[in-house]
Amino acid sequence: MSSVVVESIGFGIVDASIISIGAMGFSLQFGLTNVFNIAYGTVLTLGAFAAYLAEQWGVVGWYDVLIGAGVGVIATWLIGKGILATFARRNLGLFELITVSLAVELVVQYSVDAADGEQLFSYSFDQGRALRFLGMVFTVTEVEIIGVAVGAFVLLECLLRLTKTGKALRAVAEEPRLARACGIPTSRIVNVAWVLSGALAGVAGVVYIINSLTVSAFTGTDFLPLLLAAAILGRAGSVSGAVVASLAIGIATQLVAAVGGTGYSTIAGFGILVLVLLARPGGVTSGLALKTEVTL
Amino acid sequence: MSFSSLDFYLATVVVIFGVDVLSAWGLNLQYGYAGIPNFSFIVFQAAGAYTAAILTLGPMTATSGQTYVAGTHVPFPVALLAAVAAGAALSAVIGVFAMKRMRADYQAAILLILALILNQFIVTDTSLFNGTSGLANVSRPLGSLVNPSTTGWQWAYAALVWAICAVVLFAVQRLSRSSWGRALRAQRDHDAAAAALGCNVVALKMQVFVIGGAIAGLSGGLLVFYLQAFNTASWGYEETLAIFVSILIGGVANNWGVILGTFLVQIVFVEVPNLLPQFGYIGLVDALEWVVIGLLWMAAIALRPQGVIPERRVRAERFGLPALRRALPAATAAAAPGQQGAHEERLGATGGASRR
Amino acid sequence: MLAPGDLRPLVEVCDLVVSYGAVRAVDGVTISVAPGEVLGIVGPNGAGKSSLLAAVGGQLRPTSGQIRLDGVDVTKLPPHRRARRGVVRTFQDTSEFGRLTVFENLLVAGLGMHGASLYAATVGARAQARRTATAAERAAELLARFELEPMRDTYAMELSGGQRRLVEVMRGLMREPKLMLLDEPTVGVAPHLSEQLRREYRRIAASGVAVLMIEHVLEVVEEVSDRVVVMDNGSVIAEGTYDQVMQSQAVREAYLG
Ligand SMILES: Nc1ncnc2c1ncn2[C@@H]1O[C@H](COP(=O)(O)OP(=O)(O)O)[C@@H](O)[C@H]1O
Ligand SMILES: [Mg+2]
Numbered sequence: 045m046s047s048v049v050v051e052s053i054g055f056g057i058v059d060a061s062i063i064s065i066g067a068m069g070f071s072l073q074f075g076l077t078n079v080f081n082i083a084y085g086t087v088l089t090l091g092a093f094a095a096y097l098a099e100q101w102g103v104v105g106w107y108d109v110l111i112g113a114g115v116g117v118i119a120t121w122l123i124g125k126g127i128l129a130t131f132a133r134r135n136l137g138l139f140e141l142i143t144v145s146l147a148v149e150l151v152v153q154y155s156v157d158a159a160d161g162e163q164l165f166s167y168s169f170d171q172g173r174a175l176r177f178l179g180m181v182f183t184v185t186e187v188e189i190i191g192v193a194v195g196a197f198v199l200l201e202c203l204l205r206l207t208k209t210g211k212a213l214r215a216v217a218e219e220p221r222l223a224r225a226c227g228i229p230t231s232r233i234v235n236v237a238w239v240l241s242g243a244l245a246g247v248a249g250v251v252y253i254i255n256s257l258t259v260s261a262f263t264g265t266d267f268l269p270l271l272l273a274a275a276i277l278g279r280a281g282s283v284s285g286a287v288v289a290s291l292a293i294g295i296a297t298q299l300v301a302a303v304g305g306t307g308y309s310t311i312a313g314f315g316i317l318v319l320v321l322l323a324r325p326g327g328v329t330s331g332l333a334l335k336t337e338v339t340l
Numbered sequence: 341m342s343f344s345s346l347d348f349y350l351a352t353v354v355v356i357f358g359v360d361v362l363s364a365w366g367l368n369l370q371y372g373y374a375g376i377p378n379f380s381f382i383v384f385q386a387a388g389a390y391t392a393a394i395l396t397l398g399p400m401t402a403t404s405g406q407t408y409v410a411g412t413h414v415p416f417p418v419a420l421l422a423a424v425a426a427g428a429a430l431s432a433v434i435g436v437f438a439m440k441r442m443r444a445d446y447q448a449a450i451l452l453i454l455a456l457i458l459n460q461f462i463v464t465d466t467s468l469f470n471g472t473s474g475l476a477n478v479s480r481p482l483g484s485l486v487n488p489s490t491t492g493w494q495w496a497y498a499a500l501v502w503a504i505c506a507v508v509l510f511a512v513q514r515l516s517r518s519s520w521g522r523a524l525r526a527q528r529d530h531d532a533a534a535a536a537l538g539c540n541v542v543a544l545k546m547q548v549f550v551i552g553g554a555i556a557g558l559s560g561g562l563l564v565f566y567l568q569a570f571n572t573a574s575w576g577y578e579e580t581l582a583i584f585v586s587i588l589i590g591g592v593a594n595n596w597g598v599i600l601g602t603f604l605v606q607i608v609f610v611e612v613p614n615l616l617p618q619f620g621y622i623g624l625v626d627a628l629e630w631v632v633i634g635l636l637w638m639a640a641i642a643l644r645p646q647g648v649i650p651e652r653r654v655r656a657e658r659f660g661l662p663a664l665r666r667a668l669p670a671a672t673a674a675a676a677p678g679q680q681g682a683h684e685e686r687l688g689a690t691g692g693a694s695r696r
Numbered sequence: 697m698l699a700p701g702d703l704r705p706l707v708e709v710c711d712l713v714v715s716y717g718a719v720r721a722v723d724g725v726t727i728s729v730a731p732g733e734v735l736g737i738v739g740p741n742g743a744g745k746s747s748l749l750a751a752v753g754g755q756l757r758p759t760s761g762q763i764r765l766d767g768v769d770v771t772k773l774p775p776h777r778r779a780r781r782g783v784v785r786t787f788q789d790t791s792e793f794g795r796l797t798v799f800e801n802l803l804v805a806g807l808g809m810h811g812a813s814l815y816a817a818t819v820g821a822r823a824q825a826r827r828t829a830t831a832a833e834r835a836a837e838l839l840a841r842f843e844l845e846p847m848r849d850t851y852a853m854e855l856s857g858g859q860r861r862l863v864e865v866m867r868g869l870m871r872e873p874k875l876m877l878l879d880e881p882t883v884g885v886a887p888h889l890s891e892q893l894r895r896e897y898r899r900i901a902a903s904g905v906a907v908l909m910i911e912h913v914l915e916v917v918e919e920v921s922d923r924v925v926v927m928d929n930g931s932v933i934a935e936g937t938y939d940q941v942m943q944s945q946a947v948r949e950a951y952l953g
Binding site: 080082127131134136137138139140141142143144146147148149150151153154155157158161269272305307308310311314315317318321322324 | 375377437440442443444445446448449450452453454456457460461463464465578581584621623624627628630631633634635637638641642645
């Protein structure tokens, strides 16, 4: 294998780590609620801004991850339980709900944009020395980012496999029909999913800024398609699926970037989402009405 | 503001209003009548605009200062027709896979992402339509009739745009009120039932997707000949959202209501702020506009999802049936829900009428 | 006298399998219905009744097996092509076109494939007007027969559950059906209206239409069906007249055990 390919795989693994943190969260949220929540991207942005502001206040380093997680939980709760659930109660269709989440995205994104004066903010974080591994090059920080992703994955898997709430959550995410039939109380579990996904989105935002060292009002929105692609490719509701899909997408987009430049790598990332959605048209299997139950 | 600049500004607003109304009718056919969540609508307008531009810019030369493909000189009407064809052709290509049966939110997401992809593609491959800088120096048509550098030309062009609007309104109304329009609305409300009654739902959606795309292409062609320039910032995905909000506010599946909605959203909210004295940094007003559009959108869905002027009820009298006798209380049952109870009792029906 | 079951069957379902991923909702079902016959399908929730009906109507593509209509294999035909061969159906969750008036619901059904044709609506407008006039006449008759005249200009979403069922059945009758598929057609319908519907089903069958009806209420099954099929877990566990089936040991176990 040429060194360019191997290096791209290295970059891809770092990207995949950031994508997977967000994708695990989206996968849980989407798997449980069935709401295609586009506003998830802004939670990422808010998490990144939280880290930026924390740095301005003198809180530096990996503490920012915790701050990001907190901000993510609050933002997701407000969006999910505050806004989307209110609309879902009005018995709106899937299109109306995605529309509302898009409108929320628009409002938050441009509010941040209006407040910050349309700037790109820079963040400083010591990236450490370069380490070589099987022909790939990682900075210390990048290795730590991979560590955060692996840590989040392991923690989440433990939660889903070992605790009672976690088991119920997994059951609902993977077989909502069955779970409802078995009488698992879904509303509490949905709340847990909102909190977890919010924390993950916030962390993803912070890790993003630690890696790229810049943030703008559009950061999360630009990043969202990759994350959605990973969550849906890995089957909504499946955390390990999201991680595997993130790896594939991270590496694929970096390979395209190596060959055709970043413009085409963005196109490739978006293209993967389109293909994934076309390949999993969801709900069609019932053949009757394309009705999908929404729980919020 | 001097008189001449006000005149200039007014003519521009009238032209933009016409172009936006055209787009809104196109999208209303697709979304309002057929239920297709076409979040990439603006892309088809762009297809029309770029096509009309390159067909009149002439061959690219070293002194053009911009790169583009297939530059030629064709007459204005031909370029406009080509813009229509470009919108329709791109719709046909995208429609082949995007009009498949799928979840409404997935379909919306696919079309939204396609809009992002195509925009990014034009940004990245500058050889097509000069990337972010876009095409400029498109010459104003019909210069032999009216001097193109006068406001007289602007008003003449505004008249042309609205004349075309009148023709399109006539066509759109005919189509939407026809049996075909009824089938569109039927499959929008329950696609499986429409198919079970013999309607080819995929073909219906494909047809309305292409017709809407053709109208989008037309609007793009008309726009570029007025603005004389067009670039990737002119067709961000947010533009489609503004058209959606116009439809939601004006009236879903109501082509007259859409004119009102377009006026409120595209003129009052988007254009008029340009008249205000500049405040804040450059771009603040735009950012705030999008915040307002997002809020309006949520309000529209929360308060009046059918729009200010809702879909018109098609009464059976139109089909030669005698009018319902006014004496019968149930004749007004829908208008006065309070009177419905008595009649329901006679029919002995149960179940709520609250389901949407 | 010739019993309906002796006629050549109108629809034959052979060894049909319908699966959702790993779940086999219908697992090797073979049934047939003759013209003029009402075949009732009963069985507990989740037995696969609706999935069977969807496969016959074309809403679901079966995993394997065959469906023949009038001797022709229609297994691979999309639903709108089956509709043109005389299949009509109602859905378990009513399927009215909510933002169309009752009258328009009927017109859509009456025009069928012509209604969905862009050509017929534009170039062929004159022939279309004739078809529309015929359909409007038929709609007026049906509105009178079902006592829904006062609701004809009402949006279907404003109707009660029972009235929606009526509209679905009327839509089917707009189309001169050969095979009518009914999925729990009396759910949510008040007793009085249900009686009218039951009479209509018998009347439809008497006119030579084959009727395949899923029904929970055993009284209705007893009254309307010529033959009954009992399903459980995707398979047919008993078949025969209502009385025969109710005697069956397997059926008692499925319902009680
Ligand atoms: N869209 C679907 N996706 C997955 N499983 C389904 C779907 N629809 C039905 N099923 C399953 O198939 C089985 C049969 O369902 P159905 O045909 O609706 O039964 P019935 O009409 O007899 O109640 C059930 O176990 C049900 O959970
Ligand atoms: Mg059923």
